Amino acid sequence: MSRWEPNAHERLQQAAMELFQERGYDRTTVEEIAARAGLTERTFFRYFADKREVLFSGSKDLEKLIVDTITGAPQTTAPLDAVATALEATAPMFEERRARSRTRQALIAAHAELRERELIKLSSLASAIAESLRGRGVARPAASLIAETGIAIFKSAFERWLEDPQEHDLSHHVRGALEELRLVTAATGAASSARPQTKATQRSRRSSP
Missing domain, CATH: 1.10.10.60 (Homeodomain-like)
Structure with a gap:
């Protein structure tokens, strides 16, 4: 017994x-x-x-919290916003664990087998996020793209959270990473629209039906 x-x-x-x-x-x-x-x-x-x-024992709990939060978001919520809200919801899981998380990340960074395991865990999380988005009616390619974007936001936010001398919580850095992404993509789109057309492009457009 x-x-x-x-x-x-x-x-x-x-x-x-x-x-x-x-x-x-x-x-x-x-x-x-x-x-x-x-x-x-x-x-x-x-x-x-x-x-x-x-070093990875909490990954299933993390995945469940994120998926449940996405699933429970109002149907009117934009897919990326639903993912960001779910990532913010993970902040309490890491409260009071900043020092241990720093040690953990240093160990992972120093060992190839741990880096590989982390990539596998993140890939599994991305798949779960994409599946939950498809359950909300998001098309398969878009769901996968948004899920991978969410993982990138989470990784960036987590790194900033570990290094933050002011010790803001993780949700603060998730919001910051999302806002930075939106600013960068908006600026890139504006720059592309404002870029002067080449003569070849102008000729191509004039010849188009």
Whole structure:
């Protein structure tokens, strides 16, 4: 009969992060993580498939929150705005975790296998976002484009949140990244419209039916 261990998930995460910093990610074993947490390896594998998953264990909860928020948005909400609102809704998940998130990102940046795992997780999140947008009637190509744009906004906002000396919350940086995207695309569109036509373009337009 299995024994219930209080706060096992959090204890294992804390132990793993401590050991990753002390010994390095590559030299840390599951056995050492479990021992530091005062638990068994069997208990570790109840919560995590391997030591990499310690760094990505919240991805399913994050995905569910984002998808549920998009699905529940008013039907009149523009698709990109629905995605941005969903990204803002994730801010409470990261409250009080800025220091740990910085350590986590440094570990991911330093190890190719972790960078690959992060890309897989982000790709899965983009697919889930696109599927939820299609459920709202957005055409498949547009849904995929908006989902990938949302991931780009989230990545930019998350990086700024980690580095923010004023420690604004994540939603602040999501709004900032979205506004910056809109300003850039608006400026690009205006510049394109104002660009002088070449003689070849003018001849082409005159010859068009």
